[in-house]
Amino acid sequence: MSGGREDSRRYGALPPQREALEAEAEVLRHWDEYDIFRRSIDERSEENIFVFYEGPPTANGRPGVHHAMSRTIKDLVCRYRTMKGERVVRKAGWDTHGLPVEIEVEKALGLDGKDQIEEYGVGEFNKQCYRSVFKYLDEWHDFTHKLGFWLDLDDPYVTCKNEYIESVWWILKQFWDQDMLYEGHKIIPYCARCGTSLSSHEVSQGYKDVTDPSIFIKLKLTDEDAYFLVWTTTPWTLISNVALAVGPEHDYVRVGHRGETLILAGELLGVLDGEYEVLGKVKGRELVGKTYEPCFPWFKDEEGGFRVISAGFVTLTDGTGIVHIAPAFGEDDYIAGMEQGLPFVQPVDTEGKFTPEVTKWAGRFIKDADPEIIEDLRERGILYHAAKYEHSYPFCWRCDSPLIYYARRSWYIRTTAFKDMLIEANSKVHWYPPEVGENRFARWLEGNVDWALSRERYWGTPLNIWTCDSCEEKYCIGDLTELKSISEQFPEEYDLHKPFIDNLDVGCPECGGKMTRVPEVIDCWFDSGAMPFAQHHYPMENMDIFKQQYPAEFISEGVDQSRGWFYSLLVIGAFLTKQSPYKRCLPHGMILDREGRKMSKSKGNAVFASDVLKSDGADSLRWYLMISGAPYLPKRFDLEAMRDNANKFLGTLRNLYSFFAMYAEIDGFEPTGRVMSDNLIDRWILSRYNSTVHDVTAALDEYEITRAARAIQTFVIDELSNWYLRRCRRRFWKNEMSGDKLAAYETFYTVLEGVTRLAAPFVPFLTEAVWQRLRGEAGKSGSVHLELFPASDRAMIDEELEKNMAGVLKVVTTGRAVRNNAAIKIRTPLARMLVHGKYHDVTEWTKDGELAGLVLDELNVKVIETIDDTGELIRMSVKPEYSVLGKRFGKNMKAAAAVLEGLGVESVVELVEKGQITVEIEGKKESISLEEVKVESETAEGFESESEGDLTVILDTKLTDELRREGSARDLVNRIQNFRKESGFEVSDRIELAWRATDEIRQVFEEYHDHICSETLVEDLHEGEQDWENSTSFELDGFQIDLWVKLA
């Protein structure tokens, strides 16, 4: 072991729990010094590869506990596969582009909007973006390191590097060559503040419930003294209104209302205030073609507008059934406008302000103008009714401005063209749990729309399409060689971002004219989705590495990445290789705060991973995240709960080692690896160990991490510590190294060493610290993480024994309850214990002397007896076994139950003795066998009893003087041990003891002389006062006792 551990002992001490952080630091130093991470990869065969992809985080914010979640899962799986003998390369990655970065830099520089950025200078701005991305990189490195996430941070892929961009370009060109990249106009969610369109997955992050205006306006028909009643929640779009849409099959009515004639859908008359009279009924299609007077003057002369059109999307759930159409500001509107030849007006600029055409509100931000627009409509008598409307509306996920739907020029990937292939590729992916992939993700793919790829921003991979200024031909340039061949004076040093790329002089390969690149950059999700290829600079180099590392066996990120990374990986990978780039995907749930609320920066309830690591260490955090609930469920994070949970397990593991080390050191035990014990409890723990290894392996192979963690925890705490070690302590206390003691050491060592390997992927630090100390010299340059995962040895599993021991444990638990009820402490021996159970499982073990011995010892009773006939001690009754009788009696079950539960004592005895009995149920004679009922036993007389299921334990609680004296002897031993410790003696020190007490106690000392002396390592026992330094006095069973002690 490296670091500061100076310990000459064979089994060195673990740092105490309160120094767990220092212990983890020591392990980290060891890993560094002996290059363990590198070796864990290099020492594995290239023939046996497990491929893992790291989803690149954006290092422009502090890592939170949710990052610890995915990083723990990733690390756990990778360590596990490594220990299974596989070679797991783990390349780190950083996602560097995108709007979030730009926003942060804008804020830092005090810039507001694109004009100011361009004024500031795009080159310098992008430099600042680059710097900003790596602002938190130190904390990310530190967090990754301290969490124990083994990841190759020295050779990461970085999406803004020239090589990475070049690979992305190559991929884009593949799309281009197959006509999968096109330029179009679409109505897109647009953030006027950021001056950019947002992808659907960006939009989805920003829905909020807001209150918007809800207004009804009256639009006068040109050839009739009547008004269409129209509803909208976006008054500002009314300025761009060019048509009204009705559902052709819907029923509309003319109504007389407040002296006017209004037209609206018959089903929606409820929107009217007060009395109305239905004047006539008409189908929607009969209204088509009617014209009306525009509500605003600026576009009243547009040709082909201001008429009623028919549209399928008109519903009768809201509004009036008459929908206002503004083609530039809604997707349905735009499509309808194209189909029906409506005019297209877009009097809103890219900053979301009205253009000069709208004289009254020119330069005003559209949403801000809403109140004035409403007021204007009111003044002119067009407004029918104005109210508030609460609904869910999208906001920009970064800058929080309301989005508008806006017609923009945009580049798309034609994902709809290969939608079926995406669905097919996804169907072969194993999702954990399956429904996330089969239901949610697959369904979402069904509704696939083309991927809006371009972004009108600065800090991103430039879209590699050039247009010739002369011949107008468009070219997609797929790599640097090609670009260099057609550009003049391509410099040695370059950065492919804007503005460099736009300043190049690029000549048209056709006509030699000057070419200009399209201004856009691309969606950063395309960058991260390209990582299987671009991380290796494929296909310009590393073809062989790519081939070896594609596709991934396993990826894991938060469920919120379904539409993000999981999608972009799939689109790019499947398009290029016709298969999904990942075979297994384990999405994990969001981390909520202790109140169950989402963690967010704005709420201030986010917990930062580094803070938790600093206060509690990695193992605690990792163990808590893995053991508390299935990974895909949302999880509440509570520091207190984490501490309780983790200390329980980690503390027990630590104590198990400390115990072992203490005695193994004294006895100079050195493991031989030969575990040949015929001691029953040794065989039991080895059986349970191998069963646990089997269960954990099965769970991890199915990626059921929580199930695996719980199996380990149950084994370590309940079985190894609370039962095996508890029962075996005395075997280690013996003075000489007997065969049995050696067997205990070998067994305990074997299991403990195995447990460190079993738990190593979960809690890599403590397991490492324990493993190293167990291995001693041999482990000094090694690591538990270089070892193989334990294999379950079937020959060691004894199911019969496990079953019997389960019976023993049940009896012990019940016996303890009896003592508790009777208020007789364990130190007081009891004469006998009677056990009764219907099933053999529960009592079978009593035939085995060794098993019975465990119970005698644990409960401190002299004799154990099974009783078939509870006789006069117990009264019996029966209850039906519903699972059996329910099928037999069906409807008559209730009657049958009543009959059986009402059986008299004699009948029950008859049933138990003969195995069956005839009773009358609903007038029919029925034969009931013992297998069809449950026999219950109650009550004890003069004894104390407790029943647990079909098991009954009875203790004879009568105390004799003899038993009392034995109890006192045990008390004395206990007091003397405490006294030894207070006096500062070592566990193995031999002592002289003197005592002074009454005759009653003298009798105990005489009768149990040998026992007391051997238990407490007394060489000489004296009666009477001494002048030794160490003395104590206390009261026992009402008698005063004085003790003196000194080293022998």
Added chain:
RNA sequence: GGGCCUAUAGCUCAGUUGGUUAGAGCGCACGCCUGAUAAGCGUGAGGUCGCUAGUUCAACUCUAGCUAGGCCCA
């Protein structure tokens, strides 16, 4: 508004094909143990299994609806 998931003890979570004492840990109360000891263990009290209807002899479990939360999509 739609899809998927979740709802069980004060808290965090288990609960196998419907079967009659619904489990664990933490916390709480009481106690035990004390040569793993600034540890350890046990017992107990706590639950109309989110609500409502339905299927069934029997529902925490199946079905439908509702409510609340989460994720995703509009």
